[in-house]
Amino acid sequence: MRVRRAAVLGGGPGGLYVARLLKLAQPWCDVVVHEQGEPDKTFGFGVGLAAGTQRKLEAADADTLRDLVAAGHRHDMTMVVDGRTARVHNDRLIGIARTELLAVLQRHAEKAGVRIEYGTRRSAGEFDADIVIAADGVSSATRSAGEFGETTELGRGLFLWCGAEFALPDALFVPVRTEHGVFVTHAYPYSGGRSTFLIETDEQTWRSAGFDRSPEPAQPEDSDETSLRYLEEVFASELRGHALIGNRTRWTRFRTVRCARWSHGRTVLLGDAAHTAHFSIGSGTKLAMEDAIGLVEALAEEPDVEAAFARYETTRRPSVERMQELARRSRLWWESFPSRLDIPVERLMVAYMTRAGNVPLDRFAATSPDVVATALEQYAGAAPPAADLVDWVLEQPLRHGKTEFPHRILRHVPDGLALTTFAENLADPWDEAGDDLIARAREARRDGADGFRFTGLTDRPALLTRLDLAERVRSEVGGLIVVNGPASLRADLAAGLVSGRCDLVSLTEEDV
Known part of the structure; x- marks a missing residue:
C-alpha cells in the first residue's frame, strides 16, 4: 500500500519507532507524530530491553539499535532472601533511561524525515490522513472513543x-x-x-x-x-544510603488491556493502546516496538488499508496473546510471592524462572549451572548429574512422614495413605473459586486426609495452573501434594517438584 500521509498519535517509544520505520520504508510519505506533552518532560525511569527484542530491532533498524545499546547499561540478575543470594548471568539484558530511549528514537525519527509536533492534544478524527496510528498508551483516548471491543482486567496487587x-x-x-x-x-x-x-x-x-x-x-x-x-x-x-526518587509515583494496580479489534476504519492501535502485559515479564516498550515492525511490514505488502491492518493484527496477535498469557501467570506468581519465602533462595530462583512455563528447567541449568545445581541438591539431598535432569528429578526418593517413596512418580497409593482428589480446572488459583477449594481442603484435612491429588485437563496451560493451585494448597493447608499430568509434560512436572509446588507427580494412564 502506498501511504501518502500518516498521523501518529503519541510520542512514546512505539509512536516514534513506527514513524521512523514507515518513513524509511515509504520516503514519500508525510509522517507526523503528535505528542500532547512537551519535549524533555517525560516521566518514568529505566526501560529494559531483552536479548530477543534486541535481535528483532537489529533486523528492522540496526542504526537505532546501535545507539540504544550504546546508551544502555548491561547487568546480571540477583535474588536476595533473608541474606541468602542467588545470581544468574544475563549479559544481553540492558537497562536504558526512558528519557535517553526517547531522545534516541526522536533523533532517528527526525533524521529519517519525520515531523514531531508537541504540546497539543489531538484526536483520530481530526486528520486528513490515509492512516492514523494510535500509540497513545494504556489510557488511550483513541481506544476509549472507538469501536475496538476493549476489556480491562485489574490485578490484585x-x-x-x-x-x-x-x-x-x-x-x-x-x-x-x-x-x-x-x-x-x-x-x-x-x-x-x-x-x-x-x-x-x-x-x-x-x-x-x-x-x-x-x-x-x-x-x-x-x-x-x-x-x-x-x-x-x-x-x-x-x-545504600540513597533516597528514593518519585516521578508521578503512586500506588496502582496493573491493568491488562485487551481489544477484540485493533483497527477501525483508517485508525489502528499500537502498543499499550491495543494491549498490555504485566511488567514482570512483558515489556510495553518491547511489544510496542515489535508492533511497529509488524505494522510497517503489513503496510508495505498489502494493497489497501483494510488488508494491511488485517495482516498486521493476524501476524502480531498470536505473539501478543502468548506474551499476555505468560505475563498473566507471572503476575499471579508475584502477587502470591510472600507465600514462598520459606524455601531456599536457589530453589526460589528456579521457581521464578519457571513460573510462567517460558523457561524449561534444563535450559535454565545450561545458562546458570551453579544456581540450578545447588537448587537440585537442596531438593534431593544429592548432587545432580550433568545431563538428563528431568529424569533425575523424577527418580529421586521421598520420605514424607513415615511413608517412603522410591521415586517422585506415584504409580499407586500406599495402603493407609488417604488422598483427596481435586479435579478442578481453574483459571486463577487465587480467585474466589480457589478460596473455596482451600476451604474444602482444610475440611478434608480435619476429616483425616493425608494429602491431595490434583488432576484435570491434560493440556499444558491446565497443567501449569494445576501446579499453581497445588502449590497454594501445599502452602496454606499442608499434606502430601500430588499433581497429575501427561508424560509429554514431564519437564513441567519436574520444574514443579524442584520449585516446591508439589511433592509427587502421577502420569495419566495413557502415558504411563
Whole structure:
C-alpha cells in the first residue's frame, strides 16, 4: 500500500519507532507524530530491553539499535532472601533511561524525515490522513472513543515506580518482611548512574501500613511522598544510603488491556493502546516496538488499508496473546510471592524462572549451572548429574512422614495413605473459586486426609495452573501434594517438584 500521509498519535517509544520505520520504508510519505506533552518532560525511569527484542530491532533498524545499546547499561540478575543470594548471568539484558530511549528514537525519527509536533492534544478524527496510528498508551483516548471491543482486567496487587541516584551492580529481586507484611522490590540499573526501583505488595500489607489513608498528592505531577519515605527505610540496605526518587509515583494496580479489534476504519492501535502485559515479564516498550515492525511490514505488502491492518493484527496477535498469557501467570506468581519465602533462595530462583512455563528447567541449568545445581541438591539431598535432569528429578526418593517413596512418580497409593482428589480446572488459583477449594481442603484435612491429588485437563496451560493451585494448597493447608499430568509434560512436572509446588507427580494412564 502506498501511504501518502500518516498521523501518529503519541510520542512514546512505539509512536516514534513506527514513524521512523514507515518513513524509511515509504520516503514519500508525510509522517507526523503528535505528542500532547512537551519535549524533555517525560516521566518514568529505566526501560529494559531483552536479548530477543534486541535481535528483532537489529533486523528492522540496526542504526537505532546501535545507539540504544550504546546508551544502555548491561547487568546480571540477583535474588536476595533473608541474606541468602542467588545470581544468574544475563549479559544481553540492558537497562536504558526512558528519557535517553526517547531522545534516541526522536533523533532517528527526525533524521529519517519525520515531523514531531508537541504540546497539543489531538484526536483520530481530526486528520486528513490515509492512516492514523494510535500509540497513545494504556489510557488511550483513541481506544476509549472507538469501536475496538476493549476489556480491562485489574490485578490484585499494588505497585509503584520510583528510582535512586546510583547504579546497582545487578538487577535485584528482594523481599523484605516488615511489621505490616512483605514488600518486594524489582530494581535494576540503567544509564546515567541511576536505578529503577519498582516496589509491590499485597492489599492487606498496603492497608496495614496505612497507605490507603495517605493524603492524595495535590497535583498530577506530584508523588506519594509518604510512601516513598516509608519505603526508603524498608529498603535502606538495597539503597545504600540513597533516597528514593518519585516521578508521578503512586500506588496502582496493573491493568491488562485487551481489544477484540485493533483497527477501525483508517485508525489502528499500537502498543499499550491495543494491549498490555504485566511488567514482570512483558515489556510495553518491547511489544510496542515489535508492533511497529509488524505494522510497517503489513503496510508495505498489502494493497489497501483494510488488508494491511488485517495482516498486521493476524501476524502480531498470536505473539501478543502468548506474551499476555505468560505475563498473566507471572503476575499471579508475584502477587502470591510472600507465600514462598520459606524455601531456599536457589530453589526460589528456579521457581521464578519457571513460573510462567517460558523457561524449561534444563535450559535454565545450561545458562546458570551453579544456581540450578545447588537448587537440585537442596531438593534431593544429592548432587545432580550433568545431563538428563528431568529424569533425575523424577527418580529421586521421598520420605514424607513415615511413608517412603522410591521415586517422585506415584504409580499407586500406599495402603493407609488417604488422598483427596481435586479435579478442578481453574483459571486463577487465587480467585474466589480457589478460596473455596482451600476451604474444602482444610475440611478434608480435619476429616483425616493425608494429602491431595490434583488432576484435570491434560493440556499444558491446565497443567501449569494445576501446579499453581497445588502449590497454594501445599502452602496454606499442608499434606502430601500430588499433581497429575501427561508424560509429554514431564519437564513441567519436574520444574514443579524442584520449585516446591508439589511433592509427587502421577502420569495419566495413557502415558504411563
